[in-house]
Amino acid sequence: MVGLDYQNPYLSPFDEFQRFKTHPEVRPTFEGGRRVAYGARAISEGGFQSLPKLSFPGGLLVGDTAGFLNVPKIKGTHTAMKSGMVAAEALLDALGEGAPREVKDYPEGVRASWLWDELYRVRNIRPSFRWGMWSGLAYAAIDQYVLQGRAPWTFRIHADHAQLRKAAESRPIAYPKPDGVIAFDKLSSVYLSGVNHEENQPSHLTLADPAVPITVNLALYDAPEQRYCPAGVYEIVRDADGSNPRLQINAQNCVHCKTCDIKDPTQNIHWVVPQGGEGPSYPNM
Numbered sequence: 084m085v086g087l088d089y090q091n092p093y094l095s096p097f098d099e100f101q102r103f104k105t106h107p108e109v110r111p112t113f114e115g116g117r118r119v120a121y122g123a124r125a126i127s128e129g130g131f132q133s134l135p136k137l138s139f140p141g142g143l144l145v146g147d148t149a150g151f152l153n154v155p156k157i158k159g160t161h162t163a164m165k166s167g168m169v170a171a172e173a174l175l176d177a178l179g180e181g182a183p184r185e186v187k188d189y190p191e192g193v194r195a196s197w198l199w200d201e202l203y204r205v206r207n208i209r210p211s212f213r214w215g216m217w218s219g220l221a222y223a224a225i226d227q228y229v230l231q232g233r234a235p236w237t238f239r240i241h242a243d244h245a246q247l248r249k250a251a252e253s254r255p256i257a258y259p260k261p262d263g264v265i266a267f268d269k270l271s272s273v274y275l276s277g278v279n280h281e282e283n284q285p286s287h288l289t290l291a292d293p294a295v296p297i298t299v300n301l302a303l304y305d306a307p308e309q310r311y312c313p314a315g316v317y318e319i320v321r322d323a324d325g326s327n328p329r330l331q332i333n334a335q336n337c338v339h340c341k342t343c344d345i346k347d348p349t350q351n352i353h354w355v356v357p358q359g360g361e362g363p364s365y366p367n368m
């Protein structure tokens with residue numbers, strides 16, 4: 084897992100994982116194995132401080148859509164189910180003559196349930212990791228074992244996309260070339276995700292301003308989308324003489340991790356739903 088609040092625009096989560104596998108303590112776990120599948124996914128780790136308004140006319144936000152994942156546990160199935168149950172109960176109560184357009188009993192029900200209490204108690208753990216892993220672990224132990232999640236303070240959180248430093252203030256990272264045995268390249272990995280998008284559909288990766296990838300992302304951050312995308316969807320291509328840089332979006336490779344929508348420094352990239360339920364097709368799922 085890589086926290087998307089990282090600062091160095093040269094960081095590549097995919098390559099960090101490939102390098103991790105080659106660590107002498109980790110390598111034996113993978114040696115003799117065979118790569119059978121590949122996928123990537125962003126998890127919603129904003130927690131309690133990020134919860135949005137949970138109801139609107141004609142709709143309710145449940146599960147990961149609302150951000151109900153318990154971040155320290157990296158578990159969200161139980162909270163997704165609980166929020167679905169609370170939503171169902173609130174909807175049932177609201178059915179019938181004079182039904183309200185917005186079911187406001189649902190947010191009330193969530194607040195009254197163990198789900199709210201559970202998220203509240205772990206709210207300070209992920210933000211404390213901004214001080215580094217060891218300090219975060221030490222804080223988490225005090226927060227959970229001594230204060231039992233009832234600290235009289237709540238740490239503020241920050242938007243991941245706003246954390247990137249400029250390329251000029253950052254150190255480029257030289258990742259080792261994949262050996263094809265333990266570590267692999269992006270494109271052959273993407274092939275194993277079984278991803279499929281019909282080529283002639285409109286791109287589901289849309290840009291609010293098509294100039295920004297060059298005037299901002301390339302100019303200031305050395306085009307970080309080339310590195311944070313785990314599927315090699317974003318490429319800066321140039322003419323033969325190196326001039327005329329432009330962003331090429333290989334949308335058919337997208338494994339729907341949503342990192343670009345989260346990490347793009349100016350929030351210029353919008354992931355929209357592709358046609359026909361297309362995307363990765365993970366085995367055994």
Ligand SMILES: Cc1cc2nc3c(=O)[nH]c(=O)nc-3n(C[C@H](O)[C@H](O)[C@H](O)COP(=O)(O)OP(=O)(O)OC[C@H]3O[C@@H](n4cnc5c(N)ncnc54)[C@H](O)[C@@H]3O)c2cc1C
Binds near residue numbers: 145146147152159160
């Ligand atoms: C790698 C990883 C490991 C995890 N491990 C655990 C774990 O061990 N234990 C645990 O409790 N939790 C775990 N989680 C978290 C857990 O998977 C989620 O919290 C949980 O699945 C959220 O459930 P959900 O129903 O809200 O969303 P999802 O399970 O994401 O379901 C949403 C569904 O909606 C579909 N969908 C999206 N858009 C559309 C559309 N436009 N039209 C139709 N369908 C659409 C999606 O395809 C998907 O099937 C893990 C998450 C990840 C990424």
Ligand code: SF4
Binds near residue numbers: 336343344354
């Ligand atoms: S294009 Fe965006 S959503 Fe698709 S794989 Fe790349 S980062 Fe993930």
